[in-house]
Amino acid sequence: MEFCNSCFECENCFGCFGLRHKKFCILNKQYTEDEYWQKVDQLKCAMLDRGEYGDFPPMYHSTQYWSGSGASIIYGATQEECQKFGCANFAPGDDGAEGPEIDLSKIELIQTIPDRLDETNIGSLSGKPFRDEIFNRRFGYLKSELAFYQKMKIAPPRQHPTRRIQELYAEMNLAVCEEQYCQKCKKEIMVAKNKNYTERIVYCRDCYFQFLEQNG
Ligand SMILES: [Zn+2]
Known part of the structure; x- marks a missing residue:
């Protein structure tokens, strides 16, 4: 294999x-x-x-666009770096990939999605196009998905599913390491970078275990 x-x-x-x-x-x-x-x-x-x-x-074999690629998400590569390796540069909605053009004024605003669902709004929300304005992409809900949110008594997410996944990825450490110093004993250590938490307190292994013993 x-x-x-x-x-x-x-x-x-x-x-x-x-x-x-x-x-x-x-x-x-x-x-x-x-x-x-x-x-x-x-x-x-x-x-x-x-x-x-x-x-x-090689990256030029990939059908993935640069900001959705592992190079960007896992290694934190910029658009310029991705393109240097031949990564495709397009937006997910280019060339009608998201379906026929829709008059944006007819798309429901994300703010109209209620926090609490009942039988009536499950029917009216399913199959309707919504637009994630920050991500600039359309999305919709499945009826079964809405029924699940209602059953679990949780609010429907107001972000495009891909944005939700990308934000989850951004929580994890990148596969790129940097040299840092343990903030307790000042020993030099290799630490995985994290886009979201650039100002983390970092301890070496020994100091971390000590910290857990004292505070755990
Ligand atoms: Zn230490």
Whole structure:
């Protein structure tokens, strides 16, 4: 299994995604065993010649736009840095990707979404377009989703689902480390960066355990 993601119970696949119980597939296409080894050999030789084999697939192969890419979310790369590596630069709503154009004045304001749902507003809210003005994207609710919020007595979220996921990601540490000093013993330590919490109090392992013993 090489260059594969989310494949389960598979063997001898190359560049595949989301397969179950498969073998001899390349880019999710089925080949015979003989064809598979022949093609994989050709592919690996070409990749070795280009210096790509063993590395992550290049960014220009991705269909993802820069601000939704792992480079931006997990490594904190800027738009300029992403584009240097060939990342696509478009907005999610470009070229009608979010459906037909809608007169923005006809889209309900997010502020009209009630905190508490009952049977009547479940019917009137489902299937209606709303717009997250900060994220500049449209979204809607499913009836079953609204029924869940009502049952759990929670307010429906007022943000586009992707914005909610991106904000959750921003809570976690980036996969980028920086040198810092333990704020207690001043020892130099490597710490994962965090976009949201740039002014965190950071302790080394020993001081952190001491802190937990005293305060935990
Ligand atoms: Zn320390």
